[in-house]
Amino acid sequence: MHIEVSHVAKTYGNVQAVQDLSFTIPGGQIFALLGPNGAGKSSLIRMLVGLTLPDQGQISVTLAGQQHSSLPEGCFGYLPEDRGLYLDKTVVENLQYIGQLRGLTKSQIAEQLEHWLQRLDLLDKRKENLSKLSKGNQQKVQLISCLMHQPALLILDEPFSGLDPINQEHVLTILAELKAKGTTVLLSAHQMALVERLADQMMLLNKGQVVAHGNLQQVTQQLDPKVSYSVRFTANIDSAKLGDCQSVRHWQAQSELQFLLELHDHATVNQLLQELSQLGTLADFSRQQPSLHDLYLAAVQHHNQAPDTTQTISTQSISEGVAA
Numbered sequence: 063m064h065i066e067v068s069h070v071a072k073t074y075g076n077v078q079a080v081q082d083l084s085f086t087i088p089g090g091q092i093f094a095l096l097g098p099n100g101a102g103k104s105s106l107i108r109m110l111v112g113l114t115l116p117d118q119g120q121i122s123v124t125l126a127g128q129q130h131s132s133l134p135e136g137c138f139g140y141l142p143e144d145r146g147l148y149l150d151k152t153v154v155e156n157l158q159y160i161g162q163l164r165g166l167t168k169s170q171i172a173e174q175l176e177h178w179l180q181r182l183d184l185l186d187k188r189k190e191n192l193s194k195l196s197k198g199n200q201q202k203v204q205l206i207s208c209l210m211h212q213p214a215l216l217i218l219d220e221p222f223s224g225l226d227p228i229n230q231e232h233v234l235t236i237l238a239e240l241k242a243k244g245t246t247v248l249l250s251a252h253q254m255a256l257v258e259r260l261a262d263q264m265m266l267l268n269k270g271q272v273v274a275h276g277n278l279q280q281v282t283q284q285l286d287p288k289v290s291y292s293v294r295f296t297a298n299i300d301s302a303k304l305g306d307c308q309s310v311r312h313w314q315a316q317s318e319l320q321f322l323l324e325l326h327d328h329a330t331v332n333q334l335l336q337e338l339s340q341l342g343t344l345a346d347f348s349r350q351q352p353s354l355h356d357l358y359l360a361a362v363q364h365h366n367q368a369p370d371t372t373q374t375i376s377t378q379s380i381s382e383g384v385a386a
């Protein structure tokens with residue numbers, strides 16, 4: 063299994079939902095699409111599963127040595143954004159029906175049901191109508207419906223949405239186990255902290271464009287993290303004097319005593335400490351590493367403000383706006 067997406071674009075009316083996207087998913091990888099609402103994640107997924115066609119570009123899928131222009135029926139499990147099970151049927155009825163559609167035998171269905179209902183803590187809900195289940199439990203049933211036929215590829219549109227932290231961890235573990243068995247996974251998500259623990263590749267989208275793409279290290283680099291330093295003084299200082307420090311490029315007050323500082327490129331931490339100690343007694347000093355989540359928020363904000371959004375922000379600073 064190998065998926066190649068080449069210069070794919072999709073427009074709805076005057077909305078460019080997906081703009082010239084290219085990427086490759088080698089078999090056995092977990093590939094995550096991230097991005098704010100309307101970034102184009104679901105539009106891309108719908109093209110991949112063949113629900114819509116790209117306006118431009120190609121999708122090529124290599125499966126067992128054969129090339130296809132879309133995903134062959136039956137080789138993948140798809141969790142759609144609009145969940146599609148029968149609310150007036152029980153959990154078991156829904157899953158039996160899906161299993162039959164997938165060509166599983168009765169005993170295979172029974173085996174899969176036993177395994178997954180137990181795994182996802184749904185055994186006691188098996189005879190309940192879906193309409194009686196919480197959103198999170200409905201989501202878990204929907205997930206089982208994608209897993210029952212043990213597909214080589216899983217395409218999951220927001221698999222973590224509606225799940226509590228414990229169930230998010232459950233799903234994370236299940237996906238990691240499936241990957242270990244060779245399953246390829248393409249998922250979209252908003253939960254960056256979860257995805258960064260799981261994904262081999264991440265593609266961060268905004269307005270249908272790539273903001274950053276690669277493994278965690280590459281994506282972090284592309285988002286151009288600026289290291290900053292947090293300092294807390296034991297007593298009030300004349301904060302205006304922070305702007306006079308030779309080593310300080312930007313500063314921002316976090317409280318009366320605490321400040322966030324960014325260094326000039328040529329400045330050293332020693333120089334900073336010396337200058338700060340002349341302003342007051344330091345109670346605390348630490349290096350701040352922004353999380354991927356924070357970097358991403360800043361990058362999307364920057365991308366949205368840029369007059370020409372066909373440029374990616376990968377080489378631009380994400381730390382503007384902190385008044386000196």
Ligand SMILES: Nc1ncnc2c1ncn2[C@@H]1O[C@H](COP(=O)(O)OP(=O)(O)OP(=O)(O)O)[C@@H](O)[C@H]1O
Binds near residue numbers: 075106
């Ligand atoms: N069928 C459609 N008809 C018209 N516009 C659409 C259609 N599907 C998507 N769009 C538009 O395309 C853009 C991308 O939407 P898409 O659903 O792909 O984003 P998304 O990243 O999946 O967002 P979310 O995180 O909210 O699910 C949005 O502006 C959306 O309004």
